Amino acid sequence: MSFIGTYILEISYIIASVLFILGLKMLSHPVTARRGNLLAAFGMTFAIIATILWHRHNGTRIHNVGYIIAAIAAGLVVGWLIAVKVKMTAMPQLVSFFNGMGGACAALISLMEFPCLGGETHLANMLHGEVLAIIVAMVIGSVSFTGSMIAFGKLDGRIHDWKSPVVRIINIIFLVVIVALAIFVMSRGQVDPRSEMIWMYLLLGIALVYGIFFVMPIGGADMPVVISLLNSFTGVAAAMGGFLYDNQAMLTGGILVGSAGTILTVLMCKAMNRSLGNVILGAFGGSSGSAENDVDGHIKEITLSDASVLLNYSQKVVIIPGYGLAAAQAQHICSELDEMLTNRGVDVKYAIHPVAGRMPGHMNVLLAEADVPYEKLVEMENINPAMPNVDVAVVIGANDVVNPAALDDPCSPIYGMPIINAHEAKNIIVMKRGMGKGYAAIENNLFYHDKTRMLFGNAKDTLQSLVGEIKNL
Amino acid sequence: MEGILEFIYTYKQEIFLVILSVFLGIEVISNVPAILHTPLMSGANAIHGVVIIGAIIVMGHAEGSLAMVFGFLAVFLGTLNVVGGFVVTDRMLDMFKKKPAAKK
Structure with a gap:
């Protein structure tokens, strides 16, 4: 049998x-x-x-x-x-959390399998593929676990960025120590693996701490990239298990995720016009010396009634949603506004930046949840040529993705990132909680533009009042 | 040096599989529309939950209380990864699906 x-x-x-x-x-x-x-x-x-x-x-x-x-x-x-x-807005955190669980699982397997090496004789040659697979799975799994937990905390707003040039040096030291320790374990020769557990625990501890330090200095805006990267890490850790047990399902599943995850990470970086190394080294916030460029003009506010009139008598309106919309849970009321305007003959479209929200495609999920018809969501490349004909661009809780500095200010840290050309629209209404800077902490010239009017307040409340105003017109 | 060569020889099939899987992963993922990035990442996240098989195997020959605790935890966390990953992905995709059908 x-x-x-x-x-x-x-x-x-x-x-x-x-x-x-x-x-x-x-x-x-x-x-x-x-x-x-x-x-x-x-x-x-x-x-x-x-x-x-x-x-x-x-x-x-x-x-x-x-x-x-x-x-x-x-x-x-x-x-x-x-x-x-869990709410749809918290989806990226959740993916990160589950990813961390997989990493922890891989690390635990290694920790348990190591003392079993050598079987009944309790004597194993450390310079062996199995030992290597165990160590790699444990280190990567641990880094993925703590890294994912930190990413989870950052996206959830519980942990804040900790940027310091020292971290970079510490991280390099960690990496060197991990590799050295792994080599040390593997060079022990013919030994009883149970007596080597001390080194394994040490390696585990360092890898866990390294995971924290790895993610800590990376800006919150880059968390999706990090999660995607850690996702592929866990895939590799799982594949190591496949090596260990000669298990093809683990091997293919793990490597598939490892390579697919890496490509996905690169695609995400491309959408932000950054290199992976740039993300990991966290050059974003650190080198923003040019961020305090001269901002001419001043902020002009618009009243709710003016805004409602403007929207009601427009022909083409483009809504540019950002994470602020999702954070305020305003996607449903936003869809209500859209429906009302559409019923009055206004052509309403949504312009979706590839990295709107907290993850590529996250905004699509959120708007889909709010019953916004699929065909109303237009991707950046398709909406940009039509922007000059748009009567009103409504920017809701988005910032960096409409920052013209990405186009014309070579000193800006986001220079070169493709943006939605909101500034080309005839009028721009920006809904924003306050004058705080965006996630990338860069000044946004769009807010000072002649055509721009600001509507301050929580996106949900503002939209609610706006819908009320339009109803009365 | 001989160790490395021997390693490659012993694991030649696995190495083959790894190389092919790497290319397969790249092939499968390229040309993905941006809207599917998040569900795809979530789906891939669920698939690497396959690590649970390793957890089951190791738990299957675990002896001693420490190993039992670790094994139980490993299987539990692995299941979290698998179940959570697939359910979340399904939830996300569910939202995409209804829309065109309902409104068209």
Whole structure:
């Protein structure tokens, strides 16, 4: 029986791998995305069940099945509850959180597998692929875990950036120490792995701290890039497990995520016109010496009634949403405003910057949640040529993505980043909580522009009053 | 030097698989519209939850209370990653799906 079981197990891993690949492929097309996700989930379930049923360790069945099922059941309930309860605006944090869990899982596996090396003889050669896989999985898993937790905290507004040139040096030292320690462990020769655990714990500790220091200096605006990067890290850590157990499902799944995640990270960086190295070294806030460039002109406010009249008698209105809209939970009321204007014959479109919100595509998710029709969302490249014909551009809680400095100020840290050309519209209304700078902490000339009028206040309240005003017209 | 060569020889199949998977990952991801970046990242996040298989295997031969605690935790966290990842992705994609159908 056990033989047949082994066959079935291997075949089920092949099926699972194919489903992962297909799932990921389908996830990259809007029409098939959902089915792709379900397919991958199905593959995962299949692989898990097959492992519990048919995995053999040195010829014996898996022990502790009761505990395993209990742990899975607990994870199922907790994971499901968290995933269903959390608001859509908090989605990036959530992805980061779950990613951290995967990293921690990989690190724990390494920690448990290491003393088992050498089997009954308790003697193992440290200069071995298995040792390398264990160490790599543990280090990357730990960095991914603490890094994700810090990213989670930053996106949630609990942890603030900590920028200091010292951190960069500390990080390099950490990296050197980790590599040195790994080499040291591997050069120990023929030893009892259990007596080497002290070094493993030391390595674990340093890797965990390194994860914190790795993410700490990176600006909050770059967190999506970091999460994507840590996501691919965890993928690599999972793949190491595949090496260790000669498990093809883990190997393909992990590496697939590792490489896809890296490409995704690069794509995200490209959308912001920055290099990955630039993001990681955190040159954003640090080198903003040019940020205090002379700002001429002054802020002009607009009253609610003026704004409502302006909008009501316009022909083309473009709404440019930013994270401020989502933070104020104003996407529903925004969609109400849009509907009302549309009913009165105004052509309303949304201009979506690739990095609007906290993650690429995040804004689309949020607006979709608020029942904004899909076809009203226009991507940046498509809306920009039409901008000069737009009567009113309404900027809601966005800042850096409409900052003209990205086009004409070579000293600006965001110079070269593609932006939505809000400044080309005939009128611009900017809704903003206050005169605070954007996430990148850069002055925005758009706010001082002749055509710009400001509407200060919480986006939700302002929109609510605006809808009320327009209703009375 | 010999160690490295031996390592490559022992793991030649795995290395092959890794190389192919790297290219596959790149191939699969390129040409993704920006709107799908977030769901895709979330979906990929769920897929690397495959690490749970390792957690099950290691828990399957765990002995001693410390190993049991670690193993239980590993399986639990791995499940969180898998379940949370897939459910969140589904929730996101659910929002995209309704729209064109409902309004068109």
